[in-house]
Amino acid sequence: MNYGEARKRFIDAWGTLGSSWGISRTEAQIHALLMVSPKALTTDDIMGQLGISRGNVSMGLKSLQDWGIVFKEFEPGERKKFYRTEKDVLKLATQVAKERRRREIEPIIDMLSEVGDVKDANVSKEQLEELNKMTAALSDFANQSDRVLSQFIKSEKGWFFKTMMKLFK
Amino acid sequence: MNYGEARKRFIDAWGTLGSSWGISRTEAQIHALLMVSPKALTTDDIMGQLGISRGNVSMGLKSLQDWGIVFKEFEPGERKKFYRTEKDVLKLATQVAKERRRREIEPIIDMLSEVGDVKDANVSKEQLEELNKMTAALSDFANQSDRVLSQFIKSEKGWFFKTMMKLFK
DNA sequence: TTTAAATTTCAATAATTATTGAAAATACAA
DNA sequence: TTGTATTTTCAATAATTATTGAAATTTAAA
Known part of the structure; x- marks a missing residue:
């Protein structure tokens, strides 16, 4: 596969993936373009290479800066x-x-x-218990996930995967 | 807070969250409703309680069944x-x-x-290297994530968090 | 300052995605 | 089987989200 094709595939795939981590297709494409560019790009570079409007690029760059993964x-x-x-994939994942x-x-x-x-007198005991049970379970889960994620974020490069790999043999 | 309010808040919040794990708002609301219902519900129950059309409920239930988190x-x-x-929150997260x-x-x-x-002669060495570097890094990362996720899926209830908690002290 | 390039904003519009509702298909008791 | 309740499908439409492009704002060199 030649450079142009590979580059296009890469940007498209990244764009499609974007939606699954809460970023719009265009934003993810801008990000992919910056990922494969050896040097920093201007608004006009991005407009030209992706064929999108100035306003769109401006908004996309703003959003990516809000995510903390693109820098001016x-x-x-x-x-x-x-x-x-940010080109370090682990740092990127951490920031996201x-x-x-x-x-x-x-x-x-x-x-x-x-x-x-x-607590509510006008509702069956069963319904009340079910709602309380679900909120409690979700609360536990959310707090645990939050704690794990916090630690993941605090951890420095390499540590997480080194530990994981050791764990999983 | 009384039952009705709490239930509404719960369903709304779950609906909003849905979009961040790739499920539409309505689908997530149907899911939330089933989460807090002590007994299994019919299409008409869901239509009535969420105020949405029969077709919408039918499609939503189909999608949730495709995700493997709702059963007929x-x-x-x-x-x-x-x-x-599925009401076990950990099983739910695992399935998703x-x-x-x-x-x-x-x-x-x-x-x-x-x-x-x-490989491409018509392109600068720098550009080629950057694309190859990024695809290699992403490939490593994707494979590692995949392996971690596989193990997470295989693990039985409790194991993941128990291990995590031990690790994080 | 002044001037012009560069960037951002935002109303208009395009594109996409979600929802309805009724017709078609399916399931099942009699 | 037949008749009817139930579910699914899907074209039409509504709602939402993305994109443009030009005016307004900001930036910085002269």
């Missing part, structure tokens, strides 16, 4: 800004996990503690 | 079918992880191995 750079003498991405935790797990933990223990 | 049940003497969900692996990680591994090692 100044080049002395250049008026345009340059963008690069950290953000997802903040965006997804935390609100669920909040909801569950708010719902708390329900 | 016969009741002797009853013409209607009843639906229940298994499906996601199949749907997301496997295609990426396939793509990466297809792209393979690129």
Whole structure:
């Protein structure tokens, strides 16, 4: 397979995958492009290479910066800004996990503690018990996941997989 | 908080969360409803309680069955079918992880191995190296994630968290 | 400052995805 | 079987989300 084809396949696949970790197709494509680019790119580079509008690129870069995986750079003498991405795949996964935790797990933990223990005379004991049982189980699970994820985030490069590999022989 | 409010909050929050693990809002709400229902429900129960159409419920139940987290049940003497969900939260997470692996990680591994090692004379050495470096890194990462996930799936209840907790002290 | 390049915003529109509801298909008691 | 309850499918439509492009804003060199 030649360079052009491979590059296209890579960007497309990354774009499709994006939706499964909560990033839009275009954002994931911008990210993929930055992943395979040896040097930082400008807005115009990205517009040209992906064939999308200036506004779209601007919004995509903003979102990727909010995720903490793309960074803006100044080049002395250049008026345009340059963008690069984190290329260490483990750091990338860690950063995404950290953000997802903040965006997804935390609100669920909040909801569950708010719902708390329900008491209500106008409802069957069975229904009450079921709701309480489910909120308690989810609360436990969310807290445990949160703790595991926190540790994963704190862990330094290599540690996680080294440990895992040892565990799984 | 009374039963009705708590139940509503629970279903809404679960619905919102759904999108982050690749399930539509309605599907996640059907799932939440089954989670807090002591007994299996019929299509009409679900239509009534969520206020959505018959077709929507039918499609939602189909998708949840494809995910392997909702099951159809016969009741002797009853013409209607009843639906229940897996209520063990860890089993639920395991089943979702298994499906996601199949749907997301496997295609990426396939793509990466297809792209393979690129050789191309018409492109700078730097560009070639960058693409090869990224595909190799992602390939490693995807394979490792896949292996960890496989083991997680094979593990029985309790094992994963017990080990984790020991590890993290 | 002033000027022009660069970036961001956002209303309009396009594209995609979800939902309905009724017709077709299926399941099952009699 | 036949008749009817139940479920599924799917074309039409609604709702949502993504994208454009040009005006407004910001940035920095002169």
